[in-house]
Amino acid sequence: MNDELIDQRVLAAARAELGANFVRILGYFREDGVKSVRAIEAAMRDQNATAMVLPAHTLKGESRQFGAEMLADLAEVIETIARSCVELRDVPTEALEHVARLRPTFDATLAMLDRDTNPLATRRPTGFGKRPVAL
Template structure:
């Protein structure tokens, strides 16, 4: 799964989160990094152990946190993994059907996080917002 930078993040949602979180934005993004690394590792470990139950919570956490920052492809992938794991728990089946998505999860998380952190860097050139005297970038 390969994405262009512009499709990995909904920049309007990212900007809204940045405005709503204010001074705490960078700190919260740091939590997303920490939680995301843990969630991806937990999902991968649970997949290796064929433990669908252990996939549900980290996938759910990653889904919600990714959506908060506008990382919709990552959130959608985590949601697919979560739904598949929940179905496996219900049917008492192993989560092997989620293997392809779980393999994609780590690289997608890394790509997405790199974009989010690059944009959050105070030294990064900001995307322009149309307004008086300003041209949309």
């Protein structure tokens, strides 16, 4: 699953494009993502499709910026279901299984991003004069 969480090419492109701002913008993604996941879960508990649309849309877009494709795809499914329910004046029960997968996917994605972007990652020495290898 971890190999599917982050598209490394997109992440590398974001890092290159954002340069010195990368870590700061990644922090915003973390903060916004936590808020979006909470809002989506609350909307699901309240059976409120309208309240689900914007946080799912936001999470989808921000996830794609960092190559978090699995998370973005999940948010997109939730957004699509919610929009359909708004149009049909229905409750978003169909989104339940996707919302249930959202937090674990978000948490795993953040862990992977932290591992891939942390300049202080644990290093394993390979011997005198050799470059350390990331664990």
